[in-house]
Amino acid sequence: MEIIFKIIGVGLVTCIAAMMLKPVRSDFAMLVTVVGGVIILVMILSQLSSAINMIKLVASKTGVNSSLLSIIFKIIGIGYLTEFSASMCADAGSAGLGDKVLLGGKIVILVMSLPIVTNILSIVMELLPT
């Protein structure tokens, strides 16, 4: 619970530092915001690992195929990474490039989820009366 105060503190400090740097050197202000974002994300990741361990435990108890679970985790990771880099691009003043990064993430997720779709299709084909 205390971590939210830490995250807020890091965010405010980054904001103020970037504000101070912007009139002097705007490129350094961008880098400071990037570093603040990275620090916040690392804090969140340490929280997230416990949730992921819980999901893995439940999956192993219920006997879900571990390759499917791995694909889902990869998709979540791609989502977080692309979101992070897109907002970084938007902070740096090129929001269009960030949109393209998001598009790339979506396409990679689509390609990665194709095995699941083919799995479902093959199950449906088995169910259909021939």
Place this chain on the structure above:
Amino acid sequence: MGVEIIFKIAAIGLLTAVVSQVLKQTGKEEIGTFATLAGLIIVIVMVMSLIGDLFGSIKTMFDFG
């Protein structure tokens, strides 16, 4: 991993700004450009190592090979 790296980067930024101003006043603009470039490169290396750490931890957490 903490807030100190933000202060570090802000300090480097302010310092290089001051140094380049002083060098510009004394008429050595080329050296001022190199000083700002050096500061930028130092900060970019720091930021790159941080982003590499982040990507590595995401890689291990989300089961990427």
